[in-house]
Amino acid sequence: MLRDISLHIHDLAENSISAGATLLKISLEAAGGILTLRIDDDGKGMSPEMLSRVEDPFTTSRTERKVGMGIPFFKLACEQTGGDFKIESELGRGTSLRGSFVIDNIDRLPLGDMGETVGMLIYECPEMHYIVTFRANGSEFVLDTDEVKEQLDGAPINDFEIVQWIKEYINEGVSNIFGGVLDEIT
Amino acid sequence: MKSLEELRALKAKVKNDMTLRDGADDTRVVVGMATCGIAAGARPVMNTFVEEVSKRNIKNVQVTMTGCMGLCRLEPIVEIIDKDGNKVTYVKMNAEKAARVVAEHLVNGHVVNEFTIGAVAQ
Numbered sequence: 081m082l083r084d085i086s087l088h089i090h091d092l093a094e095n096s097i098s099a100g101a102t103l104l105k106i107s108l109e110a111a112g113g114i115l116t117l118r119i120d121d122d123g124k125g126m127s128p129e130m131l132s133r134v135e136d137p138f139t140t141s142r143t144e145r146k147v148g149m150g151i152p153f154f155k156l157a158c159e160q161t162g163g164d165f166k167i168e169s170e171l172g173r174g175t176s177l178r179g180s181f182v183i184d185n186i187d188r189l190p191l192g193d194m195g196e197t198v199g200m201l202i203y204e205c206p207e208m209h210y211i212v213t214f215r216a217n218g219s220e221f222v223l224d225t226d227e228v229k230e231q232l233d234g235a236p237i238n239d240f241e242i243v244q245w246i247k248e249y250i251n252e253g254v255s256n257i258f259g260g261v262l263d264e265i266t
Numbered sequence: 267m268k269s270l271e272e273l274r275a276l277k278a279k280v281k282n283d284m285t286l287r288d289g290a291d292d293t294r295v296v297v298g299m300a301t302c303g304i305a306a307g308a309r310p311v312m313n314t315f316v317e318e319v320s321k322r323n324i325k326n327v328q329v330t331m332t333g334c335m336g337l338c339r340l341e342p343i344v345e346i347i348d349k350d351g352n353k354v355t356y357v358k359m360n361a362e363k364a365a366r367v368v369a370e371h372l373v374n375g376h377v378v379n380e381f382t383i384g385a386v387a388q
Binding site for chain 2: 081082083087090091094098149150153196200203204227228231232233235236239240241242243245248249252256
């Protein structure tokens with residue numbers, strides 16, 4: 081199992097990278113006691129047939145092995161709090177998934193290190209356009225890597241020091257938006 | 267509160283560090299980052315490689331990621347592939363082991379035998 085929500089996000093984003101996405105939107109929003117994660121990509125998408133089997137752990141696009149646990153684990157992490165999970169996909173257009181967590185449920189995983197998740201994704205796929213959004217209580221934080229790249233003016237976004245800065249920036253956003261909303265974040 | 271403007275200052279520093287290389291002779295460090303790898307702790311391993319390579323200013327190494335290598339029980343797995351394609355596979359890695367591999371393998375050129383798949387997966 082994956083220990084926190086940031087690890088799930090990292091794992092789910094790997095699917096978007098494998099699907100050849102160029103745009104990956106990750107959004108976390110807390111409202112009415114529910115934390116909702118949305119991940120939207122413009123990757124190659126899935127056929128209705130694959131989509132119907134994707135929640136089954138004995139489904140995977142990989143050839144090295146016959147199981148794919150990422151989506152089933154995430155679905156379970158949502159549903160065990162009383163939340164729900166939904167995935168939509170269309171061939172050639174991309175995939176969107178949404179999972180919700182009841183924030184005060186004892187089985188709700190902690191958010192984890194979102195800075196680390198985004199930093200890792202930038203190392204892995206620096207060409208991707210990432211838009212990361214956090215929302216709660218009428219406040220919003222956005223990191224758009226196209227805006228970062230504009231500031232960098234040709235310097236590589238996957239440089240160690242730049243990624244360190246982005247990690248801190250993201251984690252500051254997490255504190256500002258989710259501090260006091262998710263009780264593990266001050 | 268940090269602002270994106272701060273990146274402009276960092277940019278100058280980063281650009282000075284950049285050297286023109288085609289990367290063809292680089293040694294590649296490949297970290298497995300599928301569900302199995304992430305669950306087993308691949309992130310701190312990856313981080314240690316990136317951080318140590320940067321701190322030590324090692325120029326001829328690229329740290330990259332890959333999916334599942336089909337040996338989930340031995341994750342986190344790291345492959346080090348030299349410019350001639352010779353591959354060493356380290357298994358059941360953690361951050362401390364990664365730091366040792368950087369110092370002994372990447373810097374000094376000695377394979378850390380005790381962490382390799384041959385030594386661990388008996």
